[in-house]
Amino acid sequence: MSDTILSLENITKAFPGVVALDDVSFDLKKNEVHVLIGENGAGKSTLMKVLTGVYQPDDGKIILHGEEVKISNTKQAQERGIAIIFQEFNLVPNLTVAQNIFLGREPRNKFGLIDMRKLIKESKRLLDFLHSDIDPNAKVSSLGVAHQQLVEVVKALSVNAEILVMDEPTAALSEHEIETLFSIIKSLQENGVSIIYISHRMQELKEVGDRITVLRDGQTIGTRAAEEAELDELIRMMVGREISKVRIREKNTATEKVVLEVKNVSHGDILRNINLKVHEGEIVGLAGLVGSGRTELAQVIYGISKKDSGEILISGQRAGVSPIKSIKRKMGFLSEDRKRYGLSSDLPVKVNITHASLKQLFPSGIVNEKKEHTIAMDYRDQLRIATPDVTRNVVALSGGNQQKVILAKWLCTNSRFIIFDEPTRGIDVGAKEEIHNMINELASQGVGILMISSDLPEIMTMSDRVYVMRDGHIVKELDGYTTSQEEVIAYAVGGRE
Template identity: 50%
Template sequence: MDKILEMKNINKRFYGVQALKDVNLAINRGEVHVLVGENGAGKSTLMKIISGAYQKDSGQIFIDNEEVINQSPLLMQHLGISIIYQEFNLISGISIAENIYLGREPLKKSGLVDWKKLYDKTAELLAKLGLDINPKTLVSKLSVAQQQFVEIAKALSFGAKLIIMDEPSATLTPKELERLFDVVKELKNNGVSIIYISHHLDEIFEIGDRVSVLRDGENVGTDNVENLDKDEIIKMMVGRRLDKTFPERNAKIGEVVLEIKNLERVDVLNDISFTLHKGEILGIAGLVGSGRTELVRALYGADVRDNAEIKLYNKSIKINSPRDSIRHGIGFLPEDRKQQGLVLGQSVKYNITLANLSNLVDRIFINKSKEKKEVANYVKKITIKTPSLLTMVKSLSGGNQQKVVLGKWLFTDSDILIFDEPTRGIDVGAKFEIYNLMNELTEQGKSIIMISSELPEIIGMSDRVLVMYKGSINGEFHRNELDQERIMKSAAGEV
């Protein structure tokens, strides 16, 4: 096969931890090569080495059979390698065209920007991707899916021969995902190679030609997709077979702990009422834009609301801010953990203790010994993979960052936990760990409200499900009534 990229015996260490160990990877021209592995397996580190963002400690990199020495982002881009990160590298306040050709704008003889040529070139790129969007449109006006395609267009503008896509489907609707697959297949047909990183194993069989699995910084196998099934891939990822996708629910459902009546927010939420029981996982389902996240943010006090009656253990309470929620024993794991759940530039220790520092104060100072002991306990309890308690959270994998957010709320000893997309961007092994933790928490008598876009997750983990449609609750189903068709009909507005 004609190899566009070959990596041999790649090694990389961070803070004494071996992130990659003798990794070999070869990418053929015009193939979709899916890269999978648990969080912390080394996927992102390997991709950053390919893109030039990180330097390898040892090993060799070949592009078009020529060895690359001292790779850098500029050099790798020049050689036809582009990477699209989960967090897009776009400037929201300028147009699509300006983003794509930033710093490379076509100029007139006078030295001024040739705007007509800039917009024409951008329109041509967008047309190749089947996008009917005005190149002058501000990026801030685009949907997540449209921004994804702008990133692909930018990669093509550099003449990319190999495009790395890091979790491109994480925030896409099924229709948008179908469009992304069409674009990937079209790129492949035009001879462009794709490295596609995903935690959604079904996607491997939809668009992949070959798959490589990383585990603990090593490539444990590469094979053609047709030679593998989901169970075999999971076994390669986690080093064992997972007999079940979801653990059994054994928690006893008790009294009503939280009651919401007539929660409203003009033009967003309409007269919402529901209850949450002790030991219960209450799932909230619905399509994108149905008001799921808006509901829990309004409940938590993160967003303003126009009306609501809230009772906790049958006593009326006021929640006007997140501080009020924390005081009443309600924790919130937001959908956007990086922006809203963590302080990325601070340590694991700092983030876990942040919401309950008063528990560590000895007179007027923080008891450092107690702080270290408490944090170490939670790191061990929820298996956060981190070199040390002082490691910056931004250097952890997505799954481990999610566990740090969870650790923060466990440290507050919250009785009610709101999980908004708790397993987004997390591999199957880490998902199962999160599910087990959720079960343990409810068995201890805590209650959980869980929002998820994944219907199997909603059905597999919920004791009861509320379905949102256009800012209202359109359906309620108990565990013995749950199936995908009924939930989807309700989410689409059907009674």
């Protein structure tokens, strides 16, 4: 374990408005599993995209086998023996395992047609190499997640990858499948493949990795040998930054009255026995890594997805059946994906604002356009939505203003309980502060709020209480005023039970 085969030196990559990678260096030795960890947005994915030619670095060098190289696209990366397996698989479900492995590179016979026999034989050889008994003729759609991942690994091997990047490979796997994956990684290592392993899960890092490097805010914080690394230290390295920001929310306005109660709710493998409460006038933060089940929980509460078991009560009445029912119970929901779930972009601002309260506002079924216009103008002024007039289509507005339109929609229904899923994602700093103040203001008016966020400072400065989710469980309830970022992250990544 000595000779370095790859080193990324002083890589810098900036996007408009944000420096994603700032002078990052990273190296990989032969036969090594080098783990890369960091919070959402720390720069892990960007770094890997630079390595695989998706992005070009603004500055810095990529040195492969002692030679500086330029990688301008993923194909070139492949030719140089670098392959990546993304969290979302790149497989065609309706094709067979063998067809997927050699997709676009099928062996040809002398007539220029696909040589099926060779295709199967080669696939079988590669699968055997990983001691896998998957049938190369099986359709990918018939395989479980772990086997699909294995097909991805085989696909990478089929291009003779020397360096394999795995992005959160265990995110979708069960305990047993993770063991299989680790044994595959071992045998890859024995056969001369070096692996860059991106993960959030603290427990598995030491088991699978040789070295661990922590990224934070686009910078390399440090590298530790896996054997010596302490979880607490890694977490400190990940979070590191001091919160310079003062709490946005100073006074807890929560009352005794429970507005949302979730009892023993389960939903497949994604949500397991969830219990939580939100009081009127309270802001409850829901922290956790991407994929921990936060958004799914929100959807189950709102009634978009059906729960398998358990009970959901809004203001003491049964809910979680359908959005229509949830709205009747005075619940609002701001989705993380505004364009897809929040807005009819091609329709005017005023129409969007009244969408959820048509029955309430116009019980006769006839739209009073004057009333609609007045209501919309009131919300425009109240929420300072930057649009000269409310007949303009939503698509013309900025992200922050679109979010305000959605908020107006839920104020228009007189919501008493609102879920904000990533309320400020992709929103500029000024509008972000405004939205924070609005959420705070709503709470002080007695609205109960459940706020899902990957933005830790947002959770820390806004919440009265914090629930931390991991792997579909709520693992911890914390006091928003006394907890620390380290504590929240530690529960989220499983550094603490």
